[in-house]
Amino acid sequence: MLDTADLIPALHTTFGFSAFRGVQEQVVRRVLGGQSTLAVMPTGAGKSLTYQLPATLLPGTCVVISPLIALMHDQLRSAEANGIRAASLTSADANREETIDRFRAGGLDLLYVAPERASQPHFRELLGAGQISFFAIDEAHCVSEWGHDFRPDYRALRPLMDSFGSVPRLALTATADAHTRADVLAQLGIPGDGLVIAGFDRPNIRYVISHRDSGFQQLRDLLKQQPGPGIVYAPTRRQVEDLAARLAEATGRRVLPYHAGLPVEERAANQAAFVASEDMVMAATVAFGMGIDKPDVRFVAHAGMPKSIESYYQETGRAGRDGDDALAVMFWAAKDFALARERLSELDESRRASERARLDALAMLVESPTCRRAMLLRHFGEDPPQACGNCDNCLEAPGVADGSVVAQKLLSAAYRTGQSFGIGHLEKVLVGASDDRVVQRGHDRLSVFGIASAEEARLIKPVARALQARGALVANEHGGLMLSGDARAILKGELPLAVVLPPAKGRRRSRGEAVANPVGNPLFEALRALRRELATEAGIPPYVIFHDATLREMATRRPASLAELGAIGGVGARKLEAYGDAFLSVIRQH
Ligand code: ADP
Numbered sequence: 001m002l003d004t005a006d007l008i009p010a011l012h013t014t015f016g017f018s019a020f021r022g023v024q025e026q027v028v029r030r031v032l033g034g035q036s037t038l039a040v041m042p043t044g045a046g047k048s049l050t051y052q053l054p055a056t057l058l059p060g061t062c063v064v065i066s067p068l069i070a071l072m073h074d075q076l077r078s079a080e081a082n083g084i085r086a087a088s089l090t091s092a093d094a095n096r097e098e099t100i101d102r103f104r105a106g107g108l109d110l111l112y113v114a115p116e117r118a119s120q121p122h123f124r125e126l127l128g129a130g131q132i133s134f135f136a137i138d139e140a141h142c143v144s145e146w147g148h149d150f151r152p153d154y155r156a157l158r159p160l161m162d163s164f165g166s167v168p169r170l171a172l173t174a175t176a177d178a179h180t181r182a183d184v185l186a187q188l189g190i191p192g193d194g195l196v197i198a199g200f201d202r203p204n205i206r207y208v209i210s211h212r213d214s215g216f217q218q219l220r221d222l223l224k225q226q227p228g229p230g231i232v233y234a235p236t237r238r239q240v241e242d243l244a245a246r247l248a249e250a251t252g253r254r255v256l257p258y259h260a261g262l263p264v265e266e267r268a269a270n271q272a273a274f275v276a277s278e279d280m281v282m283a284a285t286v287a288f289g290m291g292i293d294k295p296d297v298r299f300v301a302h303a304g305m306p307k308s309i310e311s312y313y314q315e316t317g318r319a320g321r322d323g324d325d326a327l328a329v330m331f332w333a334a335k336d337f338a339l340a341r342e343r344l345s346e347l348d349e350s351r352r353a354s355e356r357a358r359l360d361a362l363a364m365l366v367e368s369p370t371c372r373r374a375m376l377l378r379h380f381g382e383d384p385p386q387a388c389g390n391c392d393n394c395l396e397a398p399g400v401a402d403g404s405v406v407a408q409k410l411l412s413a414a415y416r417t418g419q420s421f422g423i424g425h426l427e428k429v430l431v432g433a434s435d436d437r438v439v440q441r442g443h444d445r446l447s448v449f450g451i452a453s454a455e456e457a458r459l460i461k462p463v464a465r466a467l468q469a470r471g472a473l474v475a476n477e478h479g480g481l482m483l484s485g486d487a488r489a490i491l492k493g494e495l496p497l498a499v500v501l502p503p504a505k506g507r508r509r510s511r512g513e514a515v516a517n518p519v520g521n522p523l524f525e526a527l528r529a530l531r532r533e534l535a536t537e538a539g540i541p542p543y544v545i546f547h548d549a550t551l552r553e554m555a556t557r558r559p560a561s562l563a564e565l566g567a568i569g570g571v572g573a574r575k576l577e578a579y580g581d582a583f584l585s586v587i588r589q590h
């Protein structure tokens with residue numbers, strides 16, 4: 001078998017990279033050694049390289065199973081741009097006959113197919129007529145009912161692969177959860193010792209979690225600070241459309257909607273526009289997901305609370321796959337938790353406890369004054385350092401106050417007023433503001449009237465948020481706050497309550513600095529303009545030609561020859577040949 005020293009030249013020639021990342025090398029070595037493997041790697045870790053590189057080195061064709069045509073064509077484009085001999089066999093491909101001939105003649109490194117094809121006898125015959133180097137199963141969690149994207153067609157893969165028993169398998173997924181992993185191994189017939197797990201950290205993503213006070217304005221400011229491509233996730237279709245229109249209007253940027261209720265053509269067009277764009281924003285529901293293989297997404301914003309930590313991590317993971325700085329911002333409100341907790345009662349008894357645990361974990365994350373990344377990684381079973389230096393709380397420690405006494409006062413005010421008033425009214429009672437409604441109800445005569453000092457008054461809202469997030473206060477259908485969960489223990493002083501104080505007015509330092517590209521560097525801008533021109537001409541997204549990082553390196557190192565240009569990260573042999581002269585001439589002119 002080849003050793004690493006032999007692999008680096010191939011890595012460099014094909015992809016222009018000078019080193020492997022993380023577990024890539026381990027996975028590639030296993031594949032070259034014929035060992036079946038399940039590689040669990042977070043988004044952006046570079047999964048495609050782990051099958052594409054061996055595919056170019058081994059005799060025969062690597063058969064890649066991928067769940068979505070858009071995803072397949074994306075991968076195909078990138079592979080071809082690197083000079084890899086690849087084709088796809090789907091209902092959307094007009095050149096199927098040609099592809100079949102190429103496969104039979106041994107002229108393909110990669111053959112992409114959709115799982116539906118796997119169960120067809122035709123297809124099995126076809127595979128029998130060529131030489132297969134190995135099977136690569138992308139988005140392998142789709143084979144498991146435990147995963148979030150179960151695809152019954154993936155179940156036909158095992159019988160197909162079993163009929164080519166000696167051909168090794170490489171399954172790939174970003175799914176973190178242990179249950180799903182075990183199931184994927186079993187469903188695809190990969191031995192347990194074939195599991196390779198990469199660390200889940202995405203160090204280039206900066207996590208910022210803020211209370212949603214002005215909502216729309218916070219998003220508008222974010223879009224003004226972040227000029228690159230971004231995704232804004234909103235919980236409902238209506239909110240998506242509303243945000244797309246209002247954000248476009250308020251910022252002058254191109255913001256398009258994406259949700260499952262839009263006509264198929266419009267959805268596809270909006271997605272294609274986003275993939276090709278260097279500055280567009282997509283307002284979307286979580287239906288905008290697996291198909292996005294765009295590496296240069298600079299920010300992902302959540303306009304409302306995500307469903308769980310797992311979904312949050314997956315959704316934010318779509319930012320910064322290219323390794324450049326990226327930002328994940330969540331705007332949450334106590335109301336989001338109140339709603340989610342209310343919905344628990346509609347669930348089957350058997351699912352309630354686990355759903356409640358999901359919400360509690362999210363509440364801990366948003367209310368925490370400590371490192372967000374550490375909390376996230378601990379949630380996925382890792383043992384990270386206490387501070388990451390790249391999240392809001394690490395960059396600027398939030399104020400923390402003991403909210404226990406205020407919590408007791410607030411809970412008793414809610415109790416004494418009959419558990420049917422919202423936070424606005426309770427606050428008035430506590431600070432002793434005798435407006436009509438307070439007087440009418442006789443709440444000015446209660447013992448809790450005016451018991452909060454001016455100092456404490458400041459804490460009422462943050463305390464209410466914390467109580468709602470952890471489920472000690474829940475809203476009834478009229479918005480009245482009722483005691484629940486830990487309320488009794490907190491009221492009796494048995495459980496302390498620490499609250500995080502929002503930063504003083506003005507912007508937090510941690511927001512909106514995640515811009516990796518030099519601003520106003522004429523050479524960099526000229527290189528980008530050339531890239532845009534070449535991309536439009538070829539009908540491919542700009543990032544398929546070169547990533548921003550590659551252009552940045554060109555702008556600083558100013559290579560003067562093809563040999564010097566070829567030493568820059570991301571410039572493989574094929575791209576050097578195709579684009580080298582054009583980029584060198586722009587560099588010479590500046
Ligand atoms: P995933 O599918 O795991 O999300 P991709 O395969 O799309 O990740 O790779 C993410 C990005 O990382 C790609 O744009 C790719 O060019 C880049 N990349 C992959 N491997 C390397 C490497 N060894 N060195 C530098 N960049 C890499």
Ligand code: ZN
Pocket residue numbers: 370371372373374387388389390391392393394395
């Ligand atoms: Zn941190």
